[in-house]
Amino acid sequence: MIVDDDYLVRAAIEGILAPRKDIVVVAAAASGAEAVVMARAERPEVVLMDVQLPGMDGIQATRTLLAEVDTQVVAMTSLASVDTVQRMLEAGAYGFVLKDAAPDALADAVLTVARGDAYLSPRHTRALVERLASDTGADGAREAARLFAALSDRERDAARLVAAGATDGEIAERMYLAPSTVKSHIQQVRVKFGVRNRTQIGVIVERAGETPA
Template structure:
């Protein structure tokens, strides 16, 4: 099996070295490029087409949030994880709204980094537990209007698409969904693509939030 190819972008060389050392403990992960700022990260993503891009938020020239949006346009098959010291609600909302598939705090357990890379590379989403709690709380606090809107949007899906969405919301990968619903993985991918279009969701994280709001998970 080919290793998961990762691009690492952070303006601090020591941080890059530390993250690279953690990823090196997993033989199934390979760091193929490093960048010191967001613009360089975008250029290297274009050149290397990694499976995963790990981006710091606060970088010179082009910050990680803007770089994530650009990467989503130029390399849609590259999943983005935001890796940052700052777990601010605005950063979380902007990262997920901009298409990031994961959000990880630098203070997290190092094992979470490998878990996150493997999760997003397989098509799932990953949020640090502390971040996940804040996302859920923020959407819960928004009240019943969001829940009603989510139920309306989910109601436009077919029954099979709702089954798939429920499993996406529970954090399952395409392969796991295929096994659970007795489908081939290609069919699951097609369902997920259709779900994202119908829900007007940029990625699986946004779809999973809608699944939660609609009561599917």
Template sequence: MTIKVLIADDHDAVRFGLSTILGNADGIEVVGEAGDGAAAVRLARAFRPDVTLMDIRMPGVDGITATRELVEEGLSQVIVLTTFDLQEYVEGALRAGAAGFLIKSVPAPRLIEAVKLVAAGEGVLSPQVTRKLINAFAAATPERPPPPPPDGLATLTDREREVFACLGEGLTNAQIGTRLYIGETTVKTHVSRVLAKLGLHSRVQAAILARENGLTAADLREGP
């Protein structure tokens, strides 16, 4: 199955580079390019891409707003493109439902791999970048105490709670399956149910929620 990709960035050179890399990759088709968030939403509604690569800072409608619209309307999975000095924007994008993010200088093989992973329902959780950011803004401070446990937590089964804990560790479906001795197909089913019960749009949001609440595998097995 061909993965349809939409690229949203206000720099022509960046769009060209991304389009060239992905357009030459097996199983991937670039279906559109947008120079701002509003155009990205319009094109996503028209082409229903599997994955959208979304810049954050664009004129008019920014990438965070556009990501939220795409995710809430179920139009596309989103990978945010960013740089190290935009941590506050990354936080907003992940909370908006992005499946993850990449640094714009990402090597071509990693970019292709990330697109395929997200299209398959995984999150792009780079150990070098994403986990640091999750830890940074999930940590409670006097100005921002930890939020109360999510309402849907009580509805999770014991297995779903274990999967939720694994998401909080940033594990892939394969890693979760190994940890819990279950198949990847079963993991995908549990992940979908966890997201639905907790009212979340992405596994990255689930990871943030688990970290914010200080939930561990042991805590979850004990129940709410």
């Protein structure tokens, strides 16, 4: 389901996603209140939620919708501060993508959260990791260092690049590996860290003092 108060934006996003065989657009809403009503009726697997909405904004709409419907929310916006990203994630959004992202990135965000994994626009990953990682003490740093030490050499390299905000493609190029191998390494890092997404990987790496310059 697509939620945006601009008709042209809704039409453009639907035009990007509709041709794909692995994505079906079931509804489109123009406001937060309308999104809640439509989600109750359509039960979409994923909701693309604009942050700046009239009346009930995307943050409140996300919080209200997720309290009533079993779905995943990907937040969308044209401009976003780290504070906005954090507030949307705290409201329950499981992904965040910029509207000026490439069409493939928008589809990737939908499919990623549909699989139960989190998606964050790479340009926001680093700043969010730094903010979240700063909220810890000596015990948190020691635990992060212990978890990081348990990784293999390749897993450590991949985890460091995740913390730096690199995409899978950039990591594959930097490590001279196939993208599928990179995904496997990152999955193993998630398992060993006991986390669900890349941002959480980055926070542990940052707390361990292992993020590359």
